[in-house]
Structures are given as structure tokens and as C-alpha cells.
Amino acid sequence: MTYVIAQPCVDLKDKACVEECPVDCIYEGPRKMYINPDECVDCGACEPVCPVEAIFYEDALPDEWSGYPTAEREVFAATGAAGGASGAEPLARDHPIVEGEPVKTG
Template identity: 45%
Template sequence: MPYVISDPCIKSRDQACVDVCPVDCIYEAEGRLWIQPDECTECGACESVCPVTAICYVDAESDDQDLREAREFFDTVLPGCDGPIGSPRGAQKVGRIKSDHPRVLKIIKGVD
């Protein structure tokens, strides 16, 4: 199934993965980047260029926390948003998302 981005990406502003993604499925949010699991084609281009080694492949059937959170990020209404992001088929047309997963927002705001 898809690649996911994990916590080492939080507050990292490097976007080498965005530049190499051939399907534009890596979205920028307030505190980190997210791969849209339904749009990822599993090419792996992003994994090799991540300077903080935050990207890895996960099985779609696993109970991986990063995959669960990615699905929540795209499928639920984020704080301050009117509706879920869903699968817009292109991060460039969406632009920077001015919210994030609630757990990530707590981390970047220093709230436990």
C-alpha cells in the first residue's frame, strides 16, 4: 500500500519529497507533510530523498499509527476547516493546508 510520513517530519520545512513525487500526493499542512494514501502509487521516490528519514512503506492492512493518522488527516474535518480534505488528486491545486492533525497541532504548539 502507501508510503507514510512520520513524526521526524514535524517542523521540518524540507520538501525534497514533494519535488520528486510524480503524482503530487504529498500535502503540506501546518506542522508537517502528509501523503494521501489513496493517491500514492508506491513508487518510493519520496523515501530516498527525505533528509530526516521520516518516510517509510507500510502495508495497507496494518494497524500502523502513521497510516491511521494519515487517513484521519484526509478523511475527517480538521480543526478550523469546513470539511474533510478527501482525495483532491493534487497537492499543488490545494496549496498549504492551514491546519493539521490534532496530535500534530499539540506538538507544534507545545501542548501535552
């Protein structure tokens, strides 16, 4: 199990979580931030600083966002991104679940 960034982050990438992550496992996508499940150490430092309450321990994720753990795993399986987010370019694409979300404005 790991932490997951869910739908409330889409189009509202605050990035406070990035500053708190001691292992540099939070990567930026075009519309949302992603936690690399292979790098996350389950410390929970990111969860309380998220201003939109988008970060959940996988077992505590609300049912309406149940596809987000799969989205995070698939994004990193497809990109191979690993080794720390600070040295990585932003992800080129979001997962189709994120791409399918209505765009938030304002």
C-alpha cells in the same frame, strides 16, 4: 498499503519529497507534509530523498509512530483534498497527533 510521513518531519518540512513525487500526492500541513494514501502509487521515490528519514512504507513504520498512517488517512477523509497537491492550498490544520507533538525549534 502506502508510504507515510512520520514524526521526524514535524516542524522540519524540507519538501525534497514533493519534488520527487511523480503523482503529486504530498500535501503541506502547518507543521508537516502529508501523503494522500488514495493518490500514492507506492513508487518510493520520496523515501530516499527525505533528509530527516521521515518517510516509511506503512509496513516498515517504527512502532513509536504507529498512529501516523491513521493520521494521514483521517486528514484526507476530513478535508477531501485530492487531485494533486500542486494545485491545492496548504491544509488548514494538522492532525491532532501532529498538533500534540512538542514544537521543534532551531
